[in-house]
Amino acid sequence: xxxxxxxxxxxxxxxxxxxxxxxxxxxxxxxxxxxxxxxxxxxxxxxxxxxxxxxxxxxxxxxxxxxxxxxxxxxxxxxxxxxxxxxxxxxxxxxxxxxxxxxxxxxxxxxxxxxxxxxxxxxxxxxxxxxxxxxxxxxxxxxxxxxxxxxxxxxxxxxxxxxxxxxxxxxxxxxxxxxxxxxxxxxxxxxxxxxxxxxxxxxxxxxxxxxxxxxxxxxxxxxxxxxxxxxxxxxxxxxxxxxxxxxxxxxxxxxxxxxxxxxxxxxxxxxxxxxxxxxxxxxxxxxxxxxxxxxxx
Amino acid sequence: xxxxxxxxxxxxxxxxxxxxxxxxxxxxxxxxxxxxxxxxxxxxxxxxxxxxxxxxxxxxxxxxxxxxxxxxxxxxxxxxxxxxxxxxxxxxxxxxxxxxxxxxxxxxxxxxxxxxxxxxxxxxxxxxxxxxxxxxxxxxxxxxxxxxxxxxxxxxxxxxxxxxxxxxxxxxxxxxxxxxxxxxxxxxxxxxxxxxxxxxxxxxxxxxxxxxxxxxxxxxxxxxxxxxxxxxxxxxxxxxxxxxxxxxxxxxxxxxxxxxxxxxxxxxxxxxxxxxxxxxxxxxxxxxxxxxxxxxxxxxxxxxxxxxxxxxxxxxxxxxxxxxxxxxxxxxxxxxxxxxxxxxxxxxxxxxxxxxxxxxxxx
Ligand SMILES: Nc1ncnc2c1ncn2[C@@H]1O[C@H](COP(=O)(O)OP(=O)(O)OP(=O)(O)O)[C@@H](O)[C@H]1O
Ligand SMILES: [Mg+2]
Numbered sequence: 001x002x003x004x005x006x007x008x009x010x011x012x013x014x015x016x017x018x019x020x021x022x023x024x025x026x027x028x029x030x031x032x033x034x035x036x037x038x039x040x041x042x043x044x045x046x047x048x049x050x051x052x053x054x055x056x057x058x059x060x061x062x063x064x065x066x067x068x069x070x071x072x073x074x075x076x077x078x079x080x081x082x083x084x085x086x087x088x089x090x091x092x093x094x095x096x097x098x099x100x101x102x103x104x105x106x107x108x109x110x111x112x113x114x115x116x117x118x119x120x121x122x123x124x125x126x127x128x129x130x131x132x133x134x135x136x137x138x139x140x141x142x143x144x145x146x147x148x149x150x151x152x153x154x155x156x157x158x159x160x161x162x163x164x165x166x167x168x169x170x171x172x173x174x175x176x177x178x179x180x181x182x183x184x185x186x187x188x189x190x191x192x193x194x195x196x197x198x199x200x201x202x203x204x205x206x207x208x209x210x211x212x213x214x215x216x217x218x219x220x221x222x223x224x225x226x227x228x229x230x231x232x233x234x235x236x237x238x239x240x241x242x243x244x245x246x247x248x249x250x251x252x253x254x255x256x257x258x259x260x261x262x263x264x265x266x267x268x269x270x271x272x273x274x275x276x277x278x279x280x281x282x283x284x285x286x287x288x289x290x291x292x293x294x295x296x297x
Numbered sequence: 298x299x300x301x302x303x304x305x306x307x308x309x310x311x312x313x314x315x316x317x318x319x320x321x322x323x324x325x326x327x328x329x330x331x332x333x334x335x336x337x338x339x340x341x342x343x344x345x346x347x348x349x350x351x352x353x354x355x356x357x358x359x360x361x362x363x364x365x366x367x368x369x370x371x372x373x374x375x376x377x378x379x380x381x382x383x384x385x386x387x388x389x390x391x392x393x394x395x396x397x398x399x400x401x402x403x404x405x406x407x408x409x410x411x412x413x414x415x416x417x418x419x420x421x422x423x424x425x426x427x428x429x430x431x432x433x434x435x436x437x438x439x440x441x442x443x444x445x446x447x448x449x450x451x452x453x454x455x456x457x458x459x460x461x462x463x464x465x466x467x468x469x470x471x472x473x474x475x476x477x478x479x480x481x482x483x484x485x486x487x488x489x490x491x492x493x494x495x496x497x498x499x500x501x502x503x504x505x506x507x508x509x510x511x512x513x514x515x516x517x518x519x520x521x522x523x524x525x526x527x528x529x530x531x532x533x534x535x536x537x538x539x540x541x542x543x544x545x546x547x548x549x550x551x552x553x554x555x556x557x558x559x560x561x562x563x564x565x566x567x568x569x570x571x572x573x574x575x576x577x578x579x580x581x582x583x584x585x586x587x588x589x590x591x592x593x594x595x596x597x598x599x600x601x602x603x604x605x606x607x608x609x610x611x612x613x614x615x616x617x618x619x620x621x622x623x624x625x626x627x628x629x630x631x632x633x634x635x636x637x638x639x640x641x642x643x644x645x646x647x648x649x650x651x652x653x654x655x656x657x658x659x660x
Contacts, residue, residue: 187399187401189386189395189399190393190395190400190401190464191401191416192386193364193365193386193387193391193393193465194412194413194416194464194465194467194468195387195390195416195417195468196387196412197387200416204416205401208403209401209402209403211403
């Protein structure tokens with residue numbers, strides 16, 4: 001008590017001693033740093049996003065609606081939703097399984113699996129797309145067989161789904177692994193000693209313990225799945241109304257100088273991004289301690 | 298409230314009669330590092346045994362092997378005469394209380410305690426009303442009545458610990474395993490919980506293993522104390538035996554405060570630097586030995602008889618006594634002795650004392 005009062009008196013008192021916490025920079029420096037970052041954000045993030053919406057609505061509501069409900073755009077939206085609807089659940093299952101294995105068990109090749117999960121982060125999406133062309137394209141080993149069976153992977157929906165899964169598979173696992181590792185095996189062991197079976201342990205203890213981090217991971221995974229351009233562009237073939245996802249459709253419209261329509265479709269992606277951002281912030285604010293990302297410095 | 302035993306209240310907490318636990322030459326190695334070198338122990342049904350030892354002595358390892366969370370490298374474990382190693386964790390039916398509680402954070406206190414009952418297969422699961430009755434009864438037993446809707450994060454450390462115990466008791470375990478259950482709590486709470494745990498044990502009668510590195514806790518709580526060091530059992534005995542007749546300098550030093558002096562036993566008498574100390578060494582073999590005594594078990598000698606003389610190095614207050622650190626003999630061995638508070642002596646002075654209780658360990 002008295003110690004605290006003494007310190008405060010020294011800080012604010014008339015003694016004239018100017019005390020500054022060691023990690024606190026001078027006022028001018030602080031101000032400059034804040035201004036620089038705000039200006040940077042405004043210039044490179046806020047303005048472009050605003051520009052998207054301004055351009056999208058330049059022709060007013062009718063033009064906007066027409067750009068979105070026009071058959072090719074509608075098909076692109078449907079395809080994007082379909083691809084996300086397939087790839088996100090796949091990565092959900094993969095991510096949960098991989099993180100469970102890595103965080104809770106010791107096995108040979110654990111380090112390798114852990115490294116491989118990060119592969120899509122380090123590989124250019126274009127290469128990811130090319131890999132699938134090499135594997136399933138008509139020139140590939142599997143090509144003739146696929147052709148005889150009448151299965152088309154490249155330049156069709158399956159290829160787009162595969163490429164999207166590849167690009168997005170780290171998202172869920174990367175959220176879960178640090179959290180699960182930090183939580184350790186204690187809860188699981190307690191549940192086992194209380195008589196729970198492996199399944200019960202997983203669904204009643206392990207999963208609820210990571211639910212917010214899981215939701216967060218799925219959200220990021222979904223945003224990326226819907227927005228992916230590079231890998232999908234390689235395997236898609238850009239067939240209008242058939243294999244065009246929203247990002248590809250935006251590009252086509254743009255190349256054809258249909259700016260208003262391009263921005264209209266782009267604004268939908270921007271809305272998705274903003275929505276993801278808001279939910280993410282809410283989750284981070286509400287469940288910070290249950291989400292690993294906030295502790296990753 | 299304390300007068301109502303669980304049995305009288307109509308809800309049995311223990312499942313049938315408690316069982317004997319036999320540990321036969323259990324060994325455990327993690328890779329190349331041995332953690333247990335052949336541990337053998339017989340524990341009678343309903344006994345409360347404390348596993349006491351310094352950090353890394355293998356207490357948790359032994360407990361986890363009993364629970365089935367780890368498998369031993371060699372040896373046998375018998376529950377009531379039957380092999381237990383062949384049983385899975387779930388089949389062993391042991392209540393394990395973890396050092397860091399391991400309460401399920403997303404479940405309420407009620408759900409935590411009920412967990413072991415709700416995960417039972419449909420046929421064995423008690424009806425909802427029965428589960429509820431049992432959980433509420435257990436809450437009573439651990440004196441947390443009314444806190445059933447709280448989450449673990451809304452409880453104090455001591456309360457969490459009691460929930461963990463209630464959760465372990467709910468499955469009607471055959472054996473109760475407690476791994477440093479009070480390790481994370483402050484001294485006063487530890488003392489309360491200690492007394493309370495002994496009471497619960499007396500009421501429920503489980504065969505109980507209790508890990509601690511606090512000798513005071515072990516001596517106060519246990520029927521028998523197992524002192525462990527470096528993966529071996531040093532001594533097994535009642536608290537009295539352990540305290541009064543420690544089998545090795547290690548046990549002597551670990552249990553309570555101690556001072557040691559290297560001495561020689563000649564014709565049944567103890568000598569320090571060739572001088573007799575007037576301490577009878579009955580039954581001790583001739584030759585080098587270590588004399589151990591407790592700082593408070595000494596008397597100051599002023600009559601000039603045979604005794605130990607030392608030079609005071611430091612003097613400080615120690616509880617109700619004044620503790621002196623002395624340099625003794627030609628080799629200046631450091632020992633500690635206690636004196637009454639009103640005997641203040643300056644460092645540099647000489648003190649002559651004789652232990653009135655001591656132990657001799659042949660070297
Ligand atoms: N999973 C493990 N892998 C490798 N070594 C281990 C493992 N668990 C324990 N050990 C080692 O086995 C020895 C005994 O450990 P144990 O945890 O049983 O000690 P303890 O008596 O419970 O100690 P404490 O009082 O610190 O809890 C230690 O040397 C420890 O390093
Ligand atoms: Mg331990």
